[in-house]
Amino acid sequence: MQKLFLFCTLLISFHVLHAQYSTCNGKSYAAPVFSDSALLKLNANLQTAKKNYETDSSKADHIIWYGRRLAYLARYDEAITIFSKGITLHPTDARMYRHRGHRYLTTRCYDKAIADFEKAGELIKGKKDEMEPDGIPNAKNTPTSSLQSNIWYHLGLAYYLKKDYAKAEEAYKKCLKVSNNPDMYVATANWYYITLWKLDKVAKANALLKKIHKKTKLIENTDYQTILLIYKGEQNPAEIRTKFLDDTSPLSNATIGFGLGNYYLSIGHAAEGVDLLRRVTEGPQWASFGYMAAEAMLGELKRPHFSF
Numbered sequence: 325m326q327k328l329f330l331f332c333t334l335l336i337s338f339h340v341l342h343a344q345y346s347t348c349n350g351k352s353y354a355a356p357v358f359s360d361s362a363l364l365k366l367n368a369n370l371q372t373a374k375k376n377y378e379t380d381s382s383k384a385d386h387i388i389w390y391g392r393r394l395a396y397l398a399r400y401d402e403a404i405t406i407f408s409k410g411i412t413l414h415p416t417d418a419r420m421y422r423h424r425g426h427r428y429l430t431t432r433c434y435d436k437a438i439a440d441f442e443k444a445g446e447l448i449k450g451k452k453d454e455m456e457p458d459g460i461p462n463a464k465n466t467p468t469s470s471l472q473s474n475i476w477y478h479l480g481l482a483y484y485l486k487k488d489y490a491k492a493e494e495a496y497k498k499c500l501k502v503s504n505n506p507d508m509y510v511a512t513a514n515w516y517y518i519t520l521w522k523l524d525k526v527a528k529a530n531a532l533l534k535k536i537h538k539k540t541k542l543i544e545n546t547d548y549q550t551i552l553l554i555y556k557g558e559q560n561p562a563e564i565r566t567k568f569l570d571d572t573s574p575l576s577n578a579t580i581g582f583g584l585g586n587y588y589l590s591i592g593h594a595a596e597g598v599d600l601l602r603r604v605t606e607g608p609q610w611a612s613f614g615y616m617a618a619e620a621m622l623g624e625l626k627r628p629h630f631s632f
Contacts, residue, residue: 348433353610356398369393384414391423392459398611400427418447422475430611434482441479448472453502462544468507473499480515481613485620489522507545509535514548517555518586551583561587578604578614585618598625
């Protein structure tokens, strides 16, 4: 029985690892690469979620976890389909829109993502916030984001990638109000800061840095902390760049690479900035926010009359 399960998971793995994903921007991206151990665990979790869903496909939690587990294996179109069914069954459940919007965001369907996050934002008005359980827990198995912070955080990113910085600012302002732990504050401040810079609101951007300190203990968002410390002038960018060039962690490279690239561009070091952004987009982590932002910025740089 165990051998049969392993064979089935390997079949699923083959499909995932060799698929290409066409997205709303007309591009295709290579499927992500997982370690053998990670892949076995992800597939096992998916099979559990699928079994629960098939047992009762009307239950909201079963829908959400089946969709989330599909997405963790980069099966985004299938996840979107599941969340869409969830919306049909639970049209007033903000979680359905929040999770579908996230996967529309991943697949570069920014307008659809925005519509879902805006709808989710309407549905949470006047309601108490709730922490969201992590599908892939951090080292301390402690969730750091809530339903409401995730809605505003992802909405802000969608608007940022659409270059609608005024609306991104509105979303991040709301997100900051529900960023109630150091990890969530740092993550929100990272995107809020560069959004405010785009709007020439430098003083307001710098005010965010008052709560950024090297000694602050974080669980998972240390890369964002590093970038913010560079903006604050308390971290040497050349040192981080050297580490970035030597680092073999794809996700970390996407986050740090975009942050560094954006920083170098902002101080007029175009060659260094563009090189870092290109390195990010040459990596495998196309579903990461750092990759998305680097991709968008490189596209902007190609436009005539662009200025930093």
